[in-house]
Amino acid sequence: MGIPSVPLVTKAFKDLALLNAAKRGMPHERICFTPHPVWGKTAEEVRAYVDGPDPVSGKPLMKEVVDGLTVPLSDDEKKSGSVSVSIGPDTFTDTADNLQEFYLNNGYTDFLPIIIPTEEKVEAMMKATSHKPDEKVGEMAAGAYPRWSYNARQVAVNAVMAGCKPEYFPIILAIASSGVASLFSSTNSFAFAMIINGPIRDKLEFNYGIGALGPFAQPNATIGRAWTILSKNLGNGGIPGDTYLGSLGNNLNYNNVVIAEHEDASPWPPFHVQRGFKKAENVVSLFRGLGVVPGQVARGSSANENVQFDYQMSDLFSTFTGFFGALIIADPLVAARLKEQGYDTKEKLFAWLHKNTTQTVKDYKSRNYAYLFDYPRALRGDEPWASWYKMPDDAVIPHFPHVSDFNIVVAGGQTNAYPQAGNLSYGVSVSIDKWA
Amino acid sequence: MSPVALAGVPALAAKDKKPDQKKPTAASGGPKLEVLNPRGLPPPITLIPMAKRLDTLDGKTVYLVSDGFPGADAFLNQMSIWFKKNMPSVTTVYRLKAGGFADDDPKLNTEIKEKGQAVIMAIGH
Numbered sequence: 001m002g003i004p005s006v007p008l009v010t011k012a013f014k015d016l017a018l019l020n021a022a023k024r025g026m027p028h029e030r031i032c033f034t035p036h037p038v039w040g041k042t043a044e045e046v047r048a049y050v051d052g053p054d055p056v057s058g059k060p061l062m063k064e065v066v067d068g069l070t071v072p073l074s075d076d077e078k079k080s081g082s083v084s085v086s087i088g089p090d091t092f093t094d095t096a097d098n099l100q101e102f103y104l105n106n107g108y109t110d111f112l113p114i115i116i117p118t119e120e121k122v123e124a125m126m127k128a129t130s131h132k133p134d135e136k137v138g139e140m141a142a143g144a145y146p147r148w149s150y151n152a153r154q155v156a157v158n159a160v161m162a163g164c165k166p167e168y169f170p171i172i173l174a175i176a177s178s179g180v181a182s183l184f185s186s187t188n189s190f191a192f193a194m195i196i197n198g199p200i201r202d203k204l205e206f207n208y209g210i211g212a213l214g215p216f217a218q219p220n221a222t223i224g225r226a227w228t229i230l231s232k233n234l235g236n237g238g239i240p241g242d243t244y245l246g247s248l249g250n251n252l253n254y255n256n257v258v259i260a261e262h263e264d265a266s267p268w269p270p271f272h273v274q275r276g277f278k279k280a281e282n283v284v285s286l287f288r289g290l291g292v293v294p295g296q297v298a299r300g301s302s303a304n305e306n307v308q309f310d311y312q313m314s315d316l317f318s319t320f321t322g323f324f325g326a327l328i329i330a331d332p333l334v335a336a337r338l339k340e341q342g343y344d345t346k347e348k349l350f351a352w353l354h355k356n357t358t359q360t361v362k363d364y365k366s367r368n369y370a371y372l373f374d375y376p377r378a379l380r381g382d383e384p385w386a387s388w389y390k391m392p393d394d395a396v397i398p399h400f401p402h403v404s405d406f407n408i409v410v411a412g413g414q415t416n417a418y419p420q421a422g423n424l425s426y427g428v429s430v431s432i433d434k435w436a
Numbered sequence: 437m438s439p440v441a442l443a444g445v446p447a448l449a450a451k452d453k454k455p456d457q458k459k460p461t462a463a464s465g466g467p468k469l470e471v472l473n474p475r476g477l478p479p480p481i482t483l484i485p486m487a488k489r490l491d492t493l494d495g496k497t498v499y500l501v502s503d504g505f506p507g508a509d510a511f512l513n514q515m516s517i518w519f520k521k522n523m524p525s526v527t528t529v530y531r532l533k534a535g536g537f538a539d540d541d542p543k544l545n546t547e548i549k550e551k552g553q554a555v556i557m558a559i560g561h
Binding site: 002013039065071091122161 | 465466467468469471472473474475476479480481482484486487488489490491492493498504505506507508510511513514515517518522523532533534535536537538541545548549552553555556557558561
């Protein structure tokens with residue numbers, strides 16, 4: 001803007017603020033810090049923060065702020081130009097045990113043992129694609145950071161490390177090409193999921209039966225793991241305090257939620273067909289959100305001859321944040337029952353859920369995410385938030401802004417009629433075949 | 437070299453280590469293997485000269501901008517009170533930035549350029 005400015009950041013985000021300012025070209029930005037947190041403090045407590053010291057420098061905060069706007073710039077602060085950045089040598093040489101430790105110590109892994117990416121193993125991985133090793137695959141960042149880029153060979157290195165077989169590689173390339181990192185900077189500790197559709201599910205022996213979401217098949221386990229490892233190494237994600245701020249973290253980040261759809265047991269078209277692909281195409285679809293919860297916690301889910309899964313789902317979704325969508329992961333028995341109830345299309349189910357999962361404007365406005373994310377969008381005039389913020393407190397509005405916030409996928413072994421549900425938003429579907 | 441060190445923040449360079457800075461703690465036998473670096477390519481850093489500072493805040497209008505994170509509004513309100521008490525010639529204007537927290541707000545930027553001389557932006561939590 002060309003206007004002198006001073007950013008104020010709470011102390012908990014010191015490294016994030018300083019590192020990100022440097023990476024964005026302002027290594028000497030005059031950032032001032034307050035104690036953490038400021039949220040939820042009384043006016044008196046906040047006033048004490050303003051009157052007190054910057055907890056990083058120890059100097060009076062307001063003097064720092066005023067100085068930040070008025071003290072003339074140093075030569076370093078006036079610098080322009082470009083600085084290239086190196087990520088080190090192309091190769092490392094050591095014994096297998098030492099290399100295992102080396103990768104772990106440098107944050108290249110998920111802190112589980114990896115397959116050491118020798119040239120031979122990476123070459124074998126590359127043979128599973130027609131794409132050239134130096135072809136650019138995509139760019140990735142784990143939040144509002146400068147995006148890193150990578151080629152097919154670099155993706156292959158990460159696929160090897162995660163334990164993937166070469167035949168899985170087109171899926172890894174498809175995921176990498178999306179630019180979606182499975183580690184995200186947010187303090188909310190995001191979770192990620194993928195749906196695999198198409199004949200490749202059987203060809204690679206994905207598990208979509210009993211224990212579909214569990215550790216019972218190599219492709220389910222390692223492809224999800226590869227997404228996280230490549231998000232660290234190719235997208236520079238997952239560095240605590242720098243590119244990762246999740247307060248609690250998320251156990252699902254180890255290998256994400258990998259769902260191979262049980263297409264033949266579904267009463268509806270498979271997920272990728274909904275997204276415009278042909279049934280015979282192989283597709284990976286990516287989701288982002290907060291996690292997955294069991295459907296058994298919903299009211300009315302005890303043994304019952306006529307379990308109303310629509311009401312159960314609505315009940316469950318009313319506890320979700322509407323900032324993200326709702327992904328139903330339905331065992332085939334649940335899907336069959338929903339169809340018996342009259343939901344012969346997914347669209348009918350989504351329309352019912354959107355209409356019947358509601359909240360009052362007062363409850364909505366009291367939610368943290370509404371103030372944090374939706375109110376600024378309302379100010380910009382984005383709908384439906386702009387209209388919601390004009391309604392009276394007792395008005396009833398949908399819990400989720402759009403019908404398209406709902407999705408369903410069928411997986412599981414039909415040992416019981418239990419659903420799970422993710423507070424997860426659909427992001428993108430990518431052709432796997434393009435990367436074969 | 438670390439991007440941070442290159443960009444001139446040596447105190448933080450340790451947070452962004454070169455891959456050869458941490459050596460294995462225990463030696464082990466066996467043949468040596470050559471393995472590949474798994475990292476992607478970071479973009480070059482384009483240094484941005486900071487905006488010229490003001491000679492004084494006296495008589496100036498300072499925009500207090502919240503990015504929407506909880507608590508930023510209350511904090512900036514107390515800053516406004518501080519200015520009234522300690523630097524009464526300064527006019528403060530509070531604004532909540534529209535859009536996502538990382539999005540630009542072009543309308544607000546235009547307003548600040550027209551009516552303000554300085555910005556304090558609070559990134560709460």
